[in-house]
Amino acid sequence: MELEVRHLRALCAIADAGSLHKAARQLGMSQPALTTQLRRIENSLGAELFTRERSGCRPTSLGRSVVSRARPLVSGMAALVAEATSAADLVGGERLRIGSTASRALVGWLRRLRRRMPGTDISLHMDVSAGALLRTVAAGRLDVAFVHEVEGCPLKVPDGLERRVVVDREPQFISMSRDHPAAARPVVELADLAQDRWILDPTVDGEWDGVRRVLSAAGIDPPLVHGDYQTAASLIAVGEAVAPCQPTSDPRDDLAIRPLRDDPLAVRLLLFSRPGVAPGARVGEAEESVGARVFGDLADAYREAALRAVDYRLWLTRNKSPLLHAEAA
Missing domain, CATH: 3.40.190.10 (Periplasmic binding protein-like II)
Structure with missing residues (x-):
């Protein structure tokens, strides 16, 4: 068995997460599949890379050595993919790649974006994992991600992403x-x-x-x-x-x-984006980032969805929410 970048990425994820369960979630695969993959890697190398304990996984001395060598290779491949994707974007015309966890605001957001950015190829990628979406944005495969952060459980945000708060506290x-x-x-x-x-x-x-x-x-x-x-x-x-x-x-x-x-129970609704000029920017907006360009449409779409839900509108009224008085686009 020859080690591939995906195998090295898996080893780094296990080392960072400290458990096969958490690493599998980050990688978007099942725990049994990741366990099988790790076993094959260790069999190929003829040595154990992680010790399995009740509290999780810890790298052995060999595991630490392998992971330290794997990290720059994984990072280099991620940078290569991001650069290639950016180059493809320039060749292929204006594109906006959106990632999102589930939200009733999505329909209204997409409707507004298509109206505001005619001619822009707008795509949508859904995932239940906010962390997976943020890593995809950081890798250059998405431009923005609309996600929720569970109160008391902060997301692990990759370096370099811009963050905007759509709703500071949404009750569940x-x-x-x-x-x-x-x-x-x-x-x-x-x-x-x-x-x-x-x-x-x-x-x-x-x-x-x-x-x-x-x-x-x-x-x-x-x-x-x-x-x-x-x-x-x-x-x-x-x-x-x-x-x-x-x-x-x-x-x-x-x-x-x-x-x-x-x-x-509550969450915070957030929009993350990579720095860079927004697609479809008009004259005089050259310095506007992707996140800044699409944020207003998202905020308006969320307000529309919130006011349409009868029980939520009653809650907003009881709590004197500013959403009741914000101006819709």
């Missing part, structure tokens, strides 16, 4: 079945959900740890189960589980979406 609501006893109330207490299964997607950066922290602080310990939110909806509808959700979530006949008392 709870999705439950229509016949759940708590659904009859306009605001739900965490204690009302202490006996419910909470379904969480572990691939969403920070969410598992953030929810566990909030539940522990409230003195409750409901069962937590893994699952993606698309699958979760059917379980929630029949009363098998509850789940945190975005306050802008679309209503459904079989689901109730309610705010939590005192809003213990």
Whole structure:
């Protein structure tokens, strides 16, 4: 077996993350696949590169040596890809490559961008992992990324990215079945959900740890189960589980979406971008960065989605949110 750049990237990720589970999430692959890959690399070299412990993985002395040599190679390849991508952009015309975690603001944002930047090739890449999107921006394969950061679980942001705050604190609501006893109330207490299964997607950066922290602080310990939110909806509808959700979530006949008392769960909505002149910049805007160019459209699209959601609009009214009075484009 010959070592390739992807193998070296995997070794660096394991060393940085300190665990196969976290490294697999960062690399966008399953833990069993990464474990198999590591085993093959070690078999090829004839020696162990990491010691597996209950608390995670630690590099052996040989592992430290291999990783130290691998890092400049991985960085060099990333720089080569970024330069090649930038060169291709110049040849191929104006492009805007957007990355995003799930958001009801996306449709309105894309609509505004296409209207503002006619002739620009606008593409969208979705990922549940904010960290993966930020690394893709840093590598030059995306121009901007719209992501959420779970409160209490800061994202690991690559050096050199510009950051803009779309919403400093967005409350997370709870999705439950229509016949759940708590659904009859306009605001739900965490204690009302202490006996419910909470379904969480572990691939969403920070969410598992953030929810566990909030539940522990409230003195409750409901069962937590893994699952993606698309699958979760059917379980929630029949009363098998509850789940945190975005306050802008679309209503459904079989689901109730309610705010939590005192809003213990929250995220921050952020826009990250690479420095550089925005595509489609008009005369006099040559120094405007990509992030600055698209931020206003995103903020307007988010406000539109927020005001369209009835329960969220009521929450915004109770909390005298400035979103109610901001001017839409």
